[in-house]
Amino acid sequence: MTKKISRILVANRGEIACRIFKSCQKMGIETVAVFSDADRDALHVEKADLAVYLGESEASKSYLDMDKIIAAARKTKADAIHPGYGFLSENAEFAKKTEDAGFIFIGPNTNSIEKMGSKKLAKEIAEREKVPVIPGYNGKNQDIKTLVEEALKIGFPLLIKASAGGGGKGMRIVRDKHQLEDNLLQAKSESKSAFGNDTLIIEKYIEDARHIEIQILGDKHGNIIHLFERECTIQRRYQKIIEESPSPVLDETVREKMCSAALKLAKALKYDNAGTVEFVYSQGEFYFLEVNTRLQVEHPVTEAITDIDLIEWQIRIAQGDEIKVKQEELQQKGYAIECRIYAEDPLNNFMPSPGKISLWTQAENENIRYDAGVKSGEQISPFYDPLLCKIIAKGNTRMEAINTMIYSLKQTKCLGIKTNQLLLIKLLEDSQFQAGEYNTKFLDSYDIKEKVKASKETTALALITVSLKSAEETLRKRQLLKELPFSWRNNFYKPTSFQFTIDGEEHSVSIKKKDLYEIGIGKDCYQAELSKSSSKVIVDGIAYSYTLVEEKDEFFLHFAEFPQICVIKGERFPDVQKSESEGAYTAGMPATVVKVNVSKGEKIKKGQLLLIFSSMKMEQNLYAHIDGIVDEVNVKPGEQVDAGKEMLRITPLNKTEK
Template sequence: MFDKILIANRGEIALRVLRAAKELGIQTVAVHSTADAEAMHVKLADESVCIGPPPAKDSYLNVAAIVSACEITGAEAVHPGYGFLSENAKFADILKAHNIKFIGPSPENIRTMGDKIEAKRTAKALGIPVVPGSEGGVADVATARKVAKDIGYPVIIKATAGGGGRGMKVALNESELEIAVSTAQSEAKAAFGNGEVYIEKYLQKPRHIEIQVLGDGQGRAVHLGERDCSLQRRHQKIWEEAHSPALNAAQRDEIGGRVARAMQEMKYEGVGTIEFLYENGEFYFIEMNTRLQVEHPVTEAITGLDLVQEQIRVASGAALPYEQSDIQFSGHAIECRINAENPMTFVPSPGRVDSVHFPGGLGVRVDSALYSGYRIPPYYDSLIGKLIVSGKSRSECLMRLRRCLSEFVVDGVETTIPLFQKLLGERDIIDGHYDIHWLEKYLAKLQA
C-alpha cells in the first residue's frame, strides 16, 4: 500500500479522495491554484502545494507543476479524480517515467478508449453492442451522405475527441447534414484541437444507461451494476440513479456480464464506466470513461463498496478479491448534482457562501466541499455538491429526496435545488418514464 498520494484535483472530488485515503492510513498531498488556497481539501490534507494561478491550464492541467509537487513531497502515487488530467494518457506516461503511480488504468487503455472511433472498434471486437454508424472518421459531406443513407436518418455527428456535448450535431434529413457536419467539425476543432468527426444513428427516445466496472489489471474484473443517467441538459447529467427503472435483473446480468468479460480481456485496471444508449430492449455502446465518475456514490450506496479505496488498492498491486457472485445489490439510490447556477437559465452563480446547511438522516449522503464563508471561484465547473439518498425502494428514495431538498440550504449564491424540487412533482419522474430528451423538452416548456 502507498504511504502518500497526491490528489490532482479540487472541490468535492478532491475531498472525497482525501477521505478515502485517510481511512486507509495514507498521507495526502493537496495541490491547488491560488484561487483555491482556502478550499476544504487544502485545509484537511497533510500537506499542500500551490501549483499556479487560477486558470486550469496554469494549475490543475500543469503537468510539470504536479510532477514537481510529487517530487517535493515524496508522493508515490497520484489520484486524478475526474475531469482535468484523469483521462490523459500522456500524463500517465509522464508519471510512469518519474516512477510515480497513476491511480487509474494503463496509458494504453486510456488511449484506446479515449478515441471515440477506436473505442467503438474495440468494443465491437470485445462483443459489446454498438450504435450503427461510420467505421471511422468522416472527412467530407459526400462521405457523410453515404453513411447517413446506409444507416438511415436521423443521424448524429460527433467529435472523435472530447465530450461534454461539444462537437455534437443532429441532422434529421439530408438537407440538414452539410451544416451539421461543418458545424460539428468547427466546434470540435475549437474545443479539442481536433476537428475529426464520425456519424452514428440518432436514436429517438433512448435512455442513458452505464455499467460500472472494476478490474485489477491482472485479468480479473467485475461489474457493479448499472446507473441510469437519462436526465440530462445539453448532454450533461444532472440526476443519476441505480438501479435503472427501465431494466430487470436478467437484462442487468446479461449486459453486465458482457462488459465484465470485455474488461477481463483488456486486463483493465481500476474503475471505469461503459456508457450505453438503451432503446426498445437493445443496448448500444457510446463510450467508455476510464476514470471515476461524478455519479459513483449511487453505486457505492447499493453495493457497499468504496470505489475510491478499491482504485487505490488495485493501483498498489493488490489483486481483486471479488468474484462476480460476491457482488450483491441492495435497495435503490438517487443522486442530484447541485450546481451554483440559476435553476432555470443555468447561468453560473459564483460568490461567497454566507451559510450552508446539509440534510442528514438515514440513507442520506452529501458530497460537498462547501462551508460557510467559502467563496466559490468563477474559474471552474459550477458543481458544488452532490446529494445522494438511498433506501429499500425507489419510492422510498423519492420521498427521502423530497425531504432532503427542503432541508438543503446554501445562502449567498443561486443553486439548482429548486429545479429538483420541481422535478419531484412531475409524474414522469415519479414513474421513472423519461429519456435523454425529456429534461430539455421540460425546460423548454417552463421557459416558453
C-alpha cells in the same frame, strides 16, 4: 508485487478531491492537494494534509499542466497520483509520464486508456467483441468537408461528440444540414479547449433513448467484476443531473446481457482499475456508447447499493492488492439516487452562476450522503465546471430514496448564487419520473420556467420577510427618536414603501407598523411580524421558518418549500436584453471571450452570430437582435470579462440610414 502507498497527490479540485481525501484518510494515507489562483481558499485545499500551488486560474496553466503536477508530487514526496475525473484523468500521456517519473498512477493501464479513452478505438474494439454499436463515422479524416459528407450519409438526426472526452463538452445534436457546419466547428473548438484534441465522432442519434452504464473493477491479477448498472438518463446539455440504481426499466435478462457485454470489453483490455462501460438503451435493445477509463462523477450510487468503497479499491488495486470478492457474492442492496447541484440558473437558460456562496449548510439524515466541494464564504469561479455538490439518498424502495432526496434538497441551504436545486426537487416530484417513464429528452419537453419560478405565495412570503428585516434594520440604525415606531411620519396614515425585484419582476411593498406590521403587495394586504425567539416569519397567523443572508442590496432566502430565492433592490447582473435594445451587448456574467465574429463598421443581420464566450467550461453564442452596423468591438479572443462589460455596440440600421 504489492507496493504500499502512504501519500497520494490528487490532481484535481472541488468535490472529487475532497471525496478522494476521505478514503485516503480512512486508510491512513496522507494527502496532497494542488490549487490554482482561483482555488487558493477552496475546500479541497483546506481538507488536504499538504497543498501545492500550480499557477494561474486557467486550467491549461494549472490543472492540465502535467509537468507542474508531477513536480508537485516530487516536491511533496508523494507515492502516487490520483487524477479524479475530468482534467487529465483519461489522458494516456499523463498516466505514462506519472509512471515514468516513478509514481503510481491510480487508474487503469496506459493501454486501456489509449484504446478505451478514445471513443473511436473503443467503438472498433466493441465491434470486434460483438457488442452492438450505433451506426456512425469515426474516421481519421477530420476536415470539415469530410465530416459534413459523412454526416449526410448517416442521415439526421445526428449526434456529434468529442472523441477524447465526455461530460457533454463538444457534444451537439443536429437535426438538419443548415445547422451542421456551424455545430461541427463549435464542437471542435469546445473539444480542443476541454481535452486538447478536436477529433469528433458522428453517430446516428437515437431519439427515444435511455443512458445506462455498468461499473467495472479489475485488478492486476486478472480478476474483473461488474458492480451492476447506473441509470443516467436525466440529463441537461448532455450532462447527467440525476442518477439511480437499480434502473427502473431493466429486467434481469437485459441486466445480465448488458453486464456481460461490459465484462467482455474489460477482459479484452485486461482492465485493471475502476471504469465504466456506457450504453444507449431503447425498447429492450442496447448499444455500446463509450468507456470511461476513470472514476465517474456518479460512483457514489454504486457505493450506496453495494457497500464497496470504489476509491479505496482504486488505491488497493494500484498498489497491487487482489480483488477477493467473487461476482456471485455481489448483489444490489436497496435503491440509491444521486442529484448534482450545479451553479447555474434554470430560469435563464441554465446560464452559469459564478459568485460567492454566502451560506452553505447540509441536511442531517442517516440515509443521506453529501459529496461537496464548497463551503460558506467560498467564491465560485467561472473557470471550472459548475458542479458544487452531489447528494446521494438511499432507501429500501425507490420511493423511499426519492422522498429522502426531496427532503434533503429542501433542507440544503446554498445562498448567494443561483443553483438548480428547485428544478431537481420538481423533477423528483414529477409523476412521470416517479413511474420511471423517462428518456434523455425528458428535460427538453419539461416546462422548466413554469416549474421553478416562484409562485405568488412564495413571492409574497419573500417580500414580506425582506421588508420586515429592512424595517427592523432601519429601527436598529436610527440615532434619534428611537422610541418612535417604524414608518412614523407627520402623515401617519401613509405607509413606507420599498421597491424590490425577484426574477426580473419589480414589486412595490408598502409597510406600516401598528400592533403588527401591515404589509401591502399589489391588491393584497397581510399582517406580519418576525419571531423574536427563532428564525420564523409570522404571516396572517402562520409561522414559516426561513434563513436570510444579505449581501449589499441582495437578500438571499431559504424556505423549506422553496429553498432558494433572491430579492434585490436592483439588477444583480445587467439586463442584457435592455442594453441590447439600445445597441449595447454586455456580458451577463464573468466569462472568457472565445471568438469574435464581427468587426467595426460591418453590416450585420438580425440573428447573426456576433461572438462566442465561455463560462464554467460551457460555450455560449451571442446573436444580433437587430439589423445594424457594428459601431464598437470592445473585446478580443482570450480576454476575461466581468459581468457588465460592454462587449459590442450596434447602431440599428434604420438609424444609420437617416
